[in-house]
Amino acid sequence: MADYFKPRGTADILPDAALQWQYVEEMVQKVFATYHYREIRTPIFEHTEVFERGVGDTTDIVQKEMYTFLDRGDRSITLRPEGTAGVVRAFVEQKLYGGPLPAKLYYFGPMFRYETPQAGRTRQFHQYGVEVIGSDDPRVDAEVIELADHFLRAVGVTSTTLELNSVGCPVCRVAHKDALVAHLLPIKDELCEDCQSRIVRNPLRILDCKIDAHHPVVESSPMITDHLCDDCAAHFAAVRNYLDLLEVPYVVNKKLVRGLDYYTKTAFEFVEGSIGAQSTILAGGRYNGLVKSLGGPDVPGIGFAGGIERLLLALAANGVSHEVPDEVEVYVMALSNEAHAMSVNILRDLRVVGVVADADYTGRGLKAQMKTADRLNAKVAVLIGEDEVKSGQLAVRDLSTREQILVAQGDTVAKILNILQS
RNA sequence: GUGGGCGUGGCGAAGUGGCUAACGCACCGGAUUGUGGCUCCGGCAUUCGUGGGUUCGAUCCCCAUCGCUCACCCCA
Numbered sequence: 001m002a003d004y005f006k007p008r009g010t011a012d013i014l015p016d017a018a019l020q021w022q023y024v025e026e027m028v029q030k031v032f033a034t035y036h037y038r039e040i041r042t043p044i045f046e047h048t049e050v051f052e053r054g055v056g057d058t059t060d061i062v063q064k065e066m067y068t069f070l071d072r073g074d075r076s077i078t079l080r081p082e083g084t085a086g087v088v089r090a091f092v093e094q095k096l097y098g099g100p101l102p103a104k105l106y107y108f109g110p111m112f113r114y115e116t117p118q119a120g121r122t123r124q125f126h127q128y129g130v131e132v133i134g135s136d137d138p139r140v141d142a143e144v145i146e147l148a149d150h151f152l153r154a155v156g157v158t159s160t161t162l163e164l165n166s167v168g169c170p171v172c173r174v175a176h177k178d179a180l181v182a183h184l185l186p187i188k189d190e191l192c193e194d195c196q197s198r199i200v201r202n203p204l205r206i207l208d209c210k211i212d213a214h215h216p217v218v219e220s221s222p223m224i225t226d227h228l229c230d231d232c233a234a235h236f237a238a239v240r241n242y243l244d245l246l247e248v249p250y251v252v253n254k255k256l257v258r259g260l261d262y263y264t265k266t267a268f269e270f271v272e273g274s275i276g277a278q279s280t281i282l283a284g285g286r287y288n289g290l291v292k293s294l295g296g297p298d299v300p301g302i303g304f305a306g307g308i309e310r311l312l313l314a315l316a317a318n319g320v321s322h323e324v325p326d327e328v329e330v331y332v333m334a335l336s337n338e339a340h341a342m343s344v345n346i347l348r349d350l351r352v353v354g355v356v357a358d359a360d361y362t363g364r365g366l367k368a369q370m371k372t373a374d375r376l377n378a379k380v381a382v383l384i385g386e387d388e389v390k391s392g393q394l395a396v397r398d399l400s401t402r403e404q405i406l407v408a409q410g411d412t413v414a415k416i417l418n419i420l421q422s
Numbered sequence: 423g424u425g426g427g428c429g430u431g432g433c434g435a436a437g438u439g440g441c442u443a444a445c446g447c448a449c450c451g452g453a454u455u456g457u458g459g460c461u462c463c464g465g466c467a468u469u470c471g472u473g474g475g476u477u478c479g480a481u482c483c484c485c486a487u488c489g490c491u492c493a494c495c496c497c498a
Contacts, residue, residue, distance in 0.1 A: 005488095005489075008489085059496090060495080060496050061497080064496095082498080083498095111498080113496095113497080115495095115496075115497080116424090116493095116494095116495090117490090117492095118493065118494095119491085119492065119493090120497095121496090121497075126498095127498055194494090194495070205496090259497055260497090269498090276493090277492085277493065277494085278496095278497070278498080280497070281498070282498070283497085283498060284498095304498090306498060307497090307498035308498090309498085310498060335456065364450090364451095365451085365457095366456050367452095367457065367458075368451085369457085369458090370457050370458040370459095371459080372458090373458065374458045374459050375458090375459080378458095381457085381458085383456080383457075385456055386456085387456085395457090397457080397458095402457095402458085
């Protein structure tokens, strides 16, 4: 029994799984680069105020999920719970608004939220995401969504549904919220406990509450899409039009709400139905007031974030695997101390020319080493025993043909390359 | 924070109130002195998450605790 354990909600990503992560990371870089997004790396922790201001201090994230602590200088520090606030903070602090706009950025990395773990949810999790700051053009909304769609398909997730909505701007959203609350208040006592508190905190959530969504009064609630101002309505129509042009399939979900305070206008989610209750694998939206509220110029923005862990679950659910077997090209077997001296040179020389080579370091017998070479699917074995040490000739064995020849030490690498290429 | 399920060797997985806790995989060793995927033989848990309790006796019963897991909430 181990004496030490990883913290609750964290994961050790072992070598086999790490290969899947590398694949996803490479695809992020490759696909996002073709859309001319450039990577930005911001700190994993920020001053707490960045998230309080950026994410919104009424959200669950800020109220009860942040990893916040005082550092040795009595500064309140928070491990980032999401990526956008930090990127926008950097955009403002580094004055990226002085460069070409919109800034098209992407990021990738760990996030932290103090939550009870479950399928698709951990305390340290990883997201990739993009932020486009400096344009309100609906073509940007469409590009961001199409990028997400393209990326998911490129990595092998084809079973998602794209849900789309507009949550309006501060003007029409407030008007709608007032109308909604006025509509629901008379039946407040009939709602579940959660919804009674949501009615003041986040009334939009009541619309898709699992308990109350089918209440007739709830069902007849005013929808945000019916309360959009002219600008928001035109923008939403334009986004849908571009998505149609791009042939990106979506469904309008009038109940779609975004959790974070900063969202405006476009909101969207890619949902995968077979990975458990946490089925959103990528989500995002527009945040036109965020840059200003973090002290920058009043420029609009839009972005999305996707969860790597959930993406991996979705890949598994889609039966997609990018496993790479644990293999080696050459296995060097040395059977004595003198042989070891020769083997380290052979290994180095092979690796210098790019050949994947390994050896036994536990003093096992030749037979056992042969088994290992076999299991690692080695193409060539190099044997160095007493005879070889004496003669200075190494036995090079082609493991597929079982042909074995003696080669002068200086010619070994060339001979092996010969076999590997045949 | 709340609720359900579970906790036996590296992994998967039987098991019963009581003599040495199945089996499979993996791993290690051996089957003509230094040679491979098959086969055969052998090895590998004084111990059943931890701590108490009940009992003549508990891995199997009770309590507590820790951990894992799924779900609610919320979110990527």
